[in-house]
Amino acid sequence: MPDLAPPPTLGQLCLAYLKIGLLGFGGVNVWARRVLVEERRWITEQDYAEVLGLGQALPGPNALNVAIQLGERWHGARGALAAPAALFAGPLAVLAGLAVAHDRYGELPLVQSVLAGTAAAAAGMVIGTGLKMVQNLRPSLPMVAVGLCALAGALLRLPLPAIVLGLGPLGIAAAWWTARRRAAAK
């Protein structure tokens, strides 16, 4: 894993989040990881996964919670306000335009076809990002088991609060086991 870059200024953070919002096809988390971890190198893969995990355990859009958390970490209350604002500003403007266009052109076959192709590519992008994160993080076996349970629960459409509350203790136990194993191995 390459070295981290120095933490962003408020302006750099806003620009990054503006980009994340405008690029964010198929789910913003994927793009947030891409920009923050791979491009700008402000945060490590492990750190990002933890921030995302906490963001998912709390109510609210995950990407928004991550933006608030990182904004707060680097620039306090101002950052916590500015990063989410930057994240939402671009897409809201695009969406207002789309709402108008969709009322007028939404039924056109060409529009439907482009949307279908984009949706397929975006789905693959989300899966590919998940695989990349697993590869980089190298979770221990118990961690993998907890992850697979979360995957199965979500595919069965169990309520998400139930998944997080039910598997949280198991995940913490797995993290504890992993930490002990690694300490013993040293």
Next chain:
Amino acid sequence: MDRAAAGSREVTGGVLWQIAVGFAAVSLISVGGGIAVIPEMSRLVVDVHGWMDQARFTQLFALAQAAPGPNILVVGLIGWHVAGLAGMLVATAAMTLPSGLLAYGVFRLRRRLAGNMGLRLVEKGLVPIALGLIMAAGAILAQKATGGWLTAALVAGSTLFVWRTERSPLWVIGLGAGIGALFL
């Protein structure tokens, strides 16, 4: 309800208030992200208030997913449909502010406790759940998006591209749009 009716309906403070209260409540229960509360949202929008029918709701959701930005912006589209630009802004604010304030408080507390061993374990323990939920989101999206061998190939190709290369995913998104325009 069709567009003409929605457009001609007088937008009153009452409707905006209903939007604000309804989505603020949804915001506070949206553990796991906005997508998790889609069923609750459709209940609010279709069953309770009758702002649109189920088909229209599904359409708006697909549109929000196709657009850039957080998928939760579907609430903006719903607000737009019900009460125009004011509805869009009120709905988006109501969906993001309550949970955002709560999250802000928790994150400040977290920083004060930074380095605490117990907290570190909680954070690490949530990571596999986060990964599982990402994979599930991908699988659900893939299932919805796959309607034949070509879309299946697109999903698989895009997965490999993003997983195995460092190039921007924008390449496959663009390719997907192009293939869709030409062959779907």
